[in-house]
Amino acid sequence: MIDFGYSRIESACIDVDKHNDSLLNSLVKKDSDILTCMACGSCAATCTAGVYQPMNLRRVILHIQRGNEQEEIKQTAHCMFCGKCILVCPRGINTRPLLTAIRTYNSR
Ligand code: SF4
Numbered sequence: 001m002i003d004f005g006y007s008r009i010e011s012a013c014i015d016v017d018k019h020n021d022s023l024l025n026s027l028v029k030k031d032s033d034i035l036t037c038m039a040c041g042s043c044a045a046t047c048t049a050g051v052y053q054p055m056n057l058r059r060v061i062l063h064i065q066r067g068n069e070q071e072e073i074k075q076t077a078h079c080m081f082c083g084k085c086i087l088v089c090p091r092g093i094n095t096r097p098l099l100t101a102i103r104t105y106n107s108r
């Protein structure tokens with residue numbers, strides 16, 4: 001194996017055999033907002049639920065974009081829909097409808 005001087009971060013790898021973009025596609029059909037997320041983490045840093053529970057919207061979106069959705073979307077059950085993440089999102093993503101759609105998908 002060639003040594004490039006760096007190694008892979010396993011959590012950042014996309015396993016194409018397990019890739020499932022059905023949730024991403026269904027969200028994009030309703031609103032393409034999710035595609036504009038730049039994973040800045042402002043939402044996670046200010047999240048009311050995240051103080052007490054494992055709730056990290058940046059991570060949820062990132063995993064949905066990577067088609068690695070199953071475990072991460074369960075976190076959205078902790079969201080309190082307070083809307084703080086909408087206020088801080090530099091991309092102006094309307095996160096509450098997005099979170100509602102993710103939770104609805106998760107409860108199917
Ligand atoms: S709406 Fe949900 S994800 Fe956004 S800050 Fe409030 S609890 Fe966190």
Ligand code: SF4
Binds near residue numbers: 057085092
């Ligand atoms: S604040 Fe907006 S752009 Fe930043 S990670 Fe959250 S949803 Fe994405």
